Amino acid sequence: MKTFTIHTRTMGKITFSNPGGLVYCDFGDQARDGKLGTRICTGGEFAGMPLTATDDDLERKCRIWLRAFYRDTDPKDRSIMLTLRTNPTAAWPMLDGTETDGFSA
Numbered sequence: 001m002k003t004f005t006i007h008t009r010t011m012g013k014i015t016f017s018n019p020g021g022l023v024y025c026d027f028g029d030q031a032r033d034g035k036l037g038t039r040i041c042t043g044g045e046f047a048g049m050p051l052t053a054t055d056d057d058l059e060r061k062c063r064i065w066l067r068a069f070y071r072d073t074d075p076k077d078r079s080i081m082l083t084l085r086t087n088p089t090a091a092w093p094m095l096d097g098t099e100t101d102g103f104s105a
Helices: 058-072 075-086
Strands: 003-008 012-017 024-027
Touching (some): 012 058
Antiparallel strands (some): 003 012, 012 024
16 A cells, blocks of 8 residues: 655645545545545546546546646535545534524424
8 A cells, every 4th residue: 555645726636545445535634644535536526436546546546636626626515525524524514402403492
């Protein structure tokens, strides 16, 4: 398994790895030791056909994926998407009853 890290101005540090040939990425400060991160797919996506890479072409394929990700996503959507990828509970309302949906009796 090989790892490759890109430092970006807008998203910080992104670390890619390819255990078993599938490519995973960890975004910035959310990277956790011992975790693979999020599996990425072709075309700058997180869903679809998984991106595969050998140790020799990991860097090239990750750069292509990142360019497609930047090109095909709106900056506002990109920020929301990355927040949900790194902290899935951010999308859920507070569960302590202090927040309502407007339909409560």
